[in-house]
Amino acid sequence: GAGVSQSPSNKVTEKGKDVELRCDPISGHTALYWYRQSLGQGLEFLIYFQGNSAPDKSGLPSDRFSAERTGGSVSTLTIQRTQQEDSAVYLCASSPRALPREQYFGPGTRLTVT
């Protein structure tokens, strides 16, 4: 079956512009995660959605970052007024409800802020 997909695969934007990154999880997976991976760094947790519950936003680095998940499926991560330090690969993962929740990752979106 289809895996997690993300779009765009690459995004170059100017400092100060807003960007939207999209994630399509595996069908039937109720949990969805966003991570940020900077060069030479591990994965930084950003936000977590589980079904219709309120999302866990504890990892969002600033109020310029927001995410939504419509209909329990597709998710959009929005970064407003992008800064150069936002440049990174943004990874999305989904997992089934049942424990243990191993995650299935998308290929990522490489964001470059110039």
Next chain:
Amino acid sequence: AQSVAQPEDQVNVAEGNPLTVKCTYSVSGNPYLFWYVQYPNRGLQFLLKYITGDNLVKGSYGFEAEFNKSQTSFHLKKPSALVSDSALYFCAVSLYTGNQFYFGTGTSLTVIP
């Protein structure tokens, strides 16, 4: 606070030799433990997990990992390395009751022909 440590940024091993990629964790509770692999310009792929039961778990591509509760470690191993195993490896921990996954900083494995 929960954390995962991968003490080696880089591991080099000759093709055909056994390999070990180290991982230790610190959690307040019972952990689920995972290994993921990331090939260049790709997302992370799930390799294996420890939930409960046998301390030695087997996963994809001939990899295995040993859970050691007393040492709070979950080292990844393979008896005979292949050049195609060269990649970035991440250890992760999750709690029975938690939502978050905690990832290590990754270990770059290079298998030398």
